[in-house]
Amino acid sequence: MLTPPVLVGTKNPWTEKPFGKETKLGLDTRSHAEALRIRDVRVGQIRQLEADAIAASGRVGIGRIMDLSPEAEEDWRKMRRSGNECVGRPASIGAAVVP
Numbered sequence: 001m002l003t004p005p006v007l008v009g010t011k012n013p014w015t016e017k018p019f020g021k022e023t024k025l026g027l028d029t030r031s032h033a034e035a036l037r038i039r040d041v042r043v044g045q046i047r048q049l050e051a052d053a054i055a056a057s058g059r060v061g062i063g064r065i066m067d068l069s070p071e072a073e074e075d076w077r078k079m080r081r082s083g084n085e086c087v088g089r090p091a092s093i094g095a096a097v098v099p
Contacts, residue, residue: 001043004050006057013049 007019014025025042027035 001046004046004053006050006053007046010049010053 001023003019003021003023008021009018011017012019012023023046027038027042029035029038
């Protein structure tokens, strides 16, 4: 993916080298589903680095995005489960009861 302009030249936390014009990160998996999940987490982490860099440059109103690390995955699952229970959503969305 193209590196956000604000990150070009800053230290890449995964390789300890400066970010270039493109960011390439290995996903270390052969499973397609797992690769998609890891890719989405990595993109979120890069967006968080971008938001932090913009906030550090003095722009206001950027704020934290959200913690998309693999460690926070279980917390997100719990929140989604509790959110579905609070709204009263059925377990199978789209299933219709025909009289």
